[in-house]
Amino acid sequence: MINKLIEKIRKTNAPIVVGLDPMLSYIPSHIQEKAFQEYGETLEGAAEAIWQYNKGIVDAVYDLIPAVKPQIAMYEQFGIPGLQAYKKTIDYCKEKDLVVIGDIKRGDIGSTSAAYAVGHLGKVQVGSKKWAGFDEDFATVNPYLGSDGVKPFIEVCKEENKGLFILVKTSNPSSGEFQDRIIEGRPLYEWVGEKVAQWGEEHMGSEYSYIGAVVGATYPEMGKVLRKIMPKTFILVPGYGAQGGKGADLVHFFNEDGLGAIVNSSRGIIAAYKQEAYASFGEQNYADASRKAVEDMIADISGALEGRR
Amino acid sequence: MINKLIEKIRKTNAPIVVGLDPMLSYIPSHIQEKAFQEYGETLEGAAEAIWQYNKGIVDAVYDLIPAVKPQIAMYEQFGIPGLQAYKKTIDYCKEKDLVVIGDIKRGDIGSTSAAYAVGHLGKVQVGSKKWAGFDEDFATVNPYLGSDGVKPFIEVCKEENKGLFILVKTSNPSSGEFQDRIIEGRPLYEWVGEKVAQWGEEHMGSEYSYIGAVVGATYPEMGKVLRKIMPKTFILVPGYGAQGGKGADLVHFFNEDGLGAIVNSSRGIIAAYKQEAYASFGEQNYADASRKAVEDMIADISGALEGRR
Numbered sequence: 021m022i023n024k025l026i027e028k029i030r031k032t033n034a035p036i037v038v039g040l041d042p043m044l045s046y047i048p049s050h051i052q053e054k055a056f057q058e059y060g061e062t063l064e065g066a067a068e069a070i071w072q073y074n075k076g077i078v079d080a081v082y083d084l085i086p087a088v089k090p091q092i093a094m095y096e097q098f099g100i101p102g103l104q105a106y107k108k109t110i111d112y113c114k115e116k117d118l119v120v121i122g123d124i125k126r127g128d129i130g131s132t133s134a135a136y137a138v139g140h141l142g143k144v145q146v147g148s149k150k151w152a153g154f155d156e157d158f159a160t161v162n163p164y165l166g167s168d169g170v171k172p173f174i175e176v177c178k179e180e181n182k183g184l185f186i187l188v189k190t191s192n193p194s195s196g197e198f199q200d201r202i203i204e205g206r207p208l209y210e211w212v213g214e215k216v217a218q219w220g221e222e223h224m225g226s227e228y229s230y231i232g233a234v235v236g237a238t239y240p241e242m243g244k245v246l247r248k249i250m251p252k253t254f255i256l257v258p259g260y261g262a263q264g265g266k267g268a269d270l271v272h273f274f275n276e277d278g279l280g281a282i283v284n285s286s287r288g289i290i291a292a293y294k295q296e297a298y299a300s301f302g303e304q305n306y307a308d309a310s311r312k313a314v315e316d317m318i319a320d321i322s323g324a325l326e327g328r329r
Numbered sequence: 330m331i332n333k334l335i336e337k338i339r340k341t342n343a344p345i346v347v348g349l350d351p352m353l354s355y356i357p358s359h360i361q362e363k364a365f366q367e368y369g370e371t372l373e374g375a376a377e378a379i380w381q382y383n384k385g386i387v388d389a390v391y392d393l394i395p396a397v398k399p400q401i402a403m404y405e406q407f408g409i410p411g412l413q414a415y416k417k418t419i420d421y422c423k424e425k426d427l428v429v430i431g432d433i434k435r436g437d438i439g440s441t442s443a444a445y446a447v448g449h450l451g452k453v454q455v456g457s458k459k460w461a462g463f464d465e466d467f468a469t470v471n472p473y474l475g476s477d478g479v480k481p482f483i484e485v486c487k488e489e490n491k492g493l494f495i496l497v498k499t500s501n502p503s504s505g506e507f508q509d510r511i512i513e514g515r516p517l518y519e520w521v522g523e524k525v526a527q528w529g530e531e532h533m534g535s536e537y538s539y540i541g542a543v544v545g546a547t548y549p550e551m552g553k554v555l556r557k558i559m560p561k562t563f564i565l566v567p568g569y570g571a572q573g574g575k576g577a578d579l580v581h582f583f584n585e586d587g588l589g590a591i592v593n594s595s596r597g598i599i600a601a602y603k604q605e606a607y608a609s610f611g612e613q614n615y616a617d618a619s620r621k622a623v624e625d626m627i628a629d630i631s632g633a634l635e636g637r638r
Contacts, residue, residue, distance in 0.1 A: 041441075044455065052456070061456030093441045097448035098455075099462030100413055107409060127471065128434050129501035129567075132350075132402045139406035146353065146407075147361070147370030153408030162436065164473040165499050166506030190474050192438035197475030198521065203510040208517070212507065258438075 021157050021183045022225035022232070022254060025119045026279060028086030034318045035274070037121060037256070038081060038310075039286025040109060041091040042070045046291040048303040051076075067101035070094075073306075074109045077290055078116060080307035081314045087119035089256075089284050110156055121256065122156030125187065127169050133161075134172035142176040158183040160234060160256070163212050167219075174219060174231060183230035183254075188213045188246060191236025191259030209242065210249060217250040228254045228280065235273065237283065238264055244272035247280070255281040260317070261288025267320035271328045278325055289313045330466050330492045331534035331541070331563060334428045335588060337395030343627045344583070346430060346565070347390060347619075348595025349418060350400040351379045355600040357612040360385075376410035379403075382615075383418045386599055387425060389616035390623045396428035398565075398593050419465055430565065431465030434496065436478050442470075443481035451485040467492040469543060469565070472521050476528075483532060483540060492539035492563075497522045497555060500545025500568030518551065519558060526559040537563045537589065544582065546592065547573050553581035556589070564590040569626070570597025576629035580637045587634055598622045 029035050044052065044066060052069045059065035078088070090113075095106035113120050126136040138144045139153040161173050161184050173184055189199055189209040199209045213233060220229030229252050235243050237259035247255070257273050260266075260283045273281040292298040292313035293306040301309035338344050353361065353375060361378045368374035387397070399422075404415035422429050435445040447453045448462040470482050470493050482493055498508055498518040508518045522542060529538030538561050544552050546568035556564070566582050569575070569592045582590040601607040601622035602615040610618035 056456055061458040063453075063455065063460050063462065066453070066455045091437075091441055091444075093435070093437060093444040093448070097444040097453050097462060099448060099460070100409065100416060102448070102462065103412055104409055125435070125437055125471075126402070128400075128402060129499065132400055135400075135402040135406040139402070139408065139411070144372075144375070144406045144408075146372065146375045147365055149370040151372050151408070153372065153406060153411065162434075162471050162473055164471055164496060164507060165501055166503035166508070168501050168503040169499075187473060190438065190478075192474055192477050194475035194477040197524070198473060198517065199475070201512040201517065201520065203512055203517075208507065208510065208512075211510065215506070 021119065021181050022228050022230040025086060025254070025282070026225070026227060028119060029279065029282065032084060032086050033322065034085055035279070035282050035321060036085060036314070036317055037087040037089045037282050037284045038077070038085055038289050038314065039089045039091060039123070039258070039284045040074050040077070040290065041094045041286040042073055042290065043094065044069065046287070046294070047073045048306050050304065063098045063101040066098045067105040070098070070102070071105045071108050075112060076307040077310045078113055080311045082116040082118055084311070084314050084318065085118070087121055087282065088113050089121040089123050091123040091286070107154060110154060119158070120156045121158040121160070121185065122154065123160050125160050125162050127162035127165055129165060130168040130172055133169045137173040137176035141173070141182040142180050158185060158232070160185045160187065162187050163215070167215070170219065174223060177230055178223060183232060185232040185234045185256040186216050188216060188233040189235045189239055189242050191238045195236065210245065213246045213249045217253055220250070220253050224252065228252055232256055234258065237270055240269040240272060247272055247275065251275070256284060257281050258284045261285040267324035270321060271324050274325060283321060285317055289317065330428065330490050331537050331539040334395060334563070334591070335534070335536060337428060338588065338591065341393060341395050342631065343394055344588070344591050344630060345394060345623070345626055346396040346398045346591050346593045347386070347394055347598050347623065348398045348400060348432070348567070348593045349383050349386070349599065350403045350595040351382055351599065352403065353378065355596070355603070356382045357615050359613065372407045372410040375407045376414040379407070379411070380414040380417050384421060385616040386619045387422055387427070389620045391425040391427055393620070393623050393627065394427070396430055396591065397422050398430040398432050400432040400595070416463060419463060428467070429465045430467040430469070430494065431463065432469050434469050434471050436471035436474055438474060439477040439481055442478045446482040446485035450482070450491040451489050467494060467541070469494045469496065471496050472524070476524070479528065483528060486539055487532060492541060494541040494543045494565040495525050497525060497542040498544045498548055498551050500547045504545065519554065522555045522558045526562055529559070529562050533561065537561055541565055543567065546579055549578040549581060556581055556584065560584070566590050566592045570594040576633035579630060580633050583634060592630060594626055598626065
C-alpha cells in the first residue's frame, strides 16, 4: 500500500492528504436542512449531512490528490450512525481509488491491539468466513504502550498489504509535555522515532517502509531531525494550514528525492469556503472552494520543495 | 460518578470490575450456533453471539459487582454490528445499575479529543437537539499528547458528572519501553502520574477525584509508588488473573481506607468455564462459572486487604 501511495503522489505531483474531519458547523446549511428534513435533528440526520458533505468534497477533489484521512472521532461523536457515515466515506473514497488513512490513533495491550488491527486493516474470522470491519488502507497508532501494543498492527499490515503511521511528535501545543522530555540526552520523540525506524526496516515497500510516522508540521525543526533518524520512514504531517504550519516549514520533512512525507490539511480544505480567500465561492459552492484550496496547497508545497533545489 | 462507584464498591464489598472483552473463541458453541442460524456467519451473527454471551454473564453477576469494563476493541473488530453490540451492552449494564467504564483508550489533539469526549461521555449538538452517542460513565484515555489532549475529556466529565481513567503504567510486558524511561531521575510513568494527580485535584468527588489512573496489576512495586504520588486518585488496575496479577500483589494499590483502587479481570471471569477450576460447570452453564469466579476473586482481594490490617 505504501507503493500505491507513492505512485499516486508521483502521478498527482501532490504529496498531500485531505483530512475529512467534518464538524456540523462546517456543513453548509442547505445540506444540513435537507438531511434534517429527511431524518430529523437526530444522530442519523447528522450522519447523513456529514456523508453528503464529504461526498461533495471528494467528488470535487479526488483527481487532484492521492489520499484522504478521515478522523474517526468526528464520526464517533455521532455514535453508531456517525460510524456508519465513516464507513460509507471510506468505501466511497476507495471506489474513487483514493488511499484511505484512518486517523484512529488506537493502541492497547497486545491482544486488544490485535482486535483493533483486524477491525480496521484486516479481516475478522466469523465461523468459517472472514469479514472486513472498516477496511482502511492505513491507520494511525499510539505508541505509549510499547512494542507489544504496536506489533499486532504491523503483523496485520504485512498480511493484508496495508500500512501504519505511528505517533512520534504530534502537532498540538502541549505535545511537548511528555514527548519532549529528555531521556539520556535526547527527547522521548527521538526514541520513539528510532523505534519506528527499527520496526519499519523489516517491513519495506520498494522505496519506503509501510510503517510510517506522524510528525506535526508545527514543529519543523524537530521534523528535520526526525527525517534523519527515520530515513526510510514515510512521515504523515498534520498541522498544515489551520493549525499554523506553512509550506516553507515543511521542506525538511521531505527527503532529497522529493518524497518521504505527506502533508495533511483538514479544516483549511474542507471548510475553505468559510475563509476570506475563498468566500466568493459561497456556501452553495463549498466543494469548488475546497478544490481551489487543494490547488493552492499543492502550489505552496511544490513551490517550497522546488525552492529547495 | 466517582461517588456512585465508591458507594457501589462499599455496598458490594467488591473493589472489582468485570471486563466484558468477548472473543468469539470464548463464546459457548450453543450461543454461536443460534446466532449464526439467525444471522449467518456474518458480522451481525458475531455481534448477536457477543451480545447474548454478555447478557448471560451480566445477569449472573450484576448483583455482586459495582462495575463492568467493556473493551471497545473487541466489538470494533466486528465493524458497525460489533459496535452496536457494544452500545447494547452499555445500555443493558446501566439498566442493571452497573457503572460502565468504557475501555476506549482514546486521546488526540484538543478538538479531536473533544469529539471523542462528547461521543462517549457527553452529548452532541444536532441542530436544536442534543444526543448521547455511547454514554459510558467512565472512559480510559491515553496521555501521550499531553494536557490539551486530556482536558476536553475532563471538561465533559465535569459537565456530565462522568469520570476518566488515564493510562499511567499499563499492564503489558513492553509497557516499560517508553513508560519506564528515566527523566530527571524518575520514570516517565511517575511524571504522568503526577500530572494525573494535578488534573484530579481540581476535579474532586467527595473522597476521590473523578480523574483516575490506570496502573497494571503486573507492576505491584510501581503501583505502590504511584499510590503515594496520586493519593486522591482512584486507580483502575488491569492485569489481574489471566495476565498474571494476584490479590496479594494488589494491596498497595489501595489506600488505608480500603479504597482507591478497582481491579479488573476479563478473561478470568467471562471465560471462567474454560479453566480447570470451573470446568465442572460445563459450557452450557458458563455464566454460573463466571459468578463463581467473581466470588473467588472478591474473596482473594478481600482476604489480601484484610491480611494487611
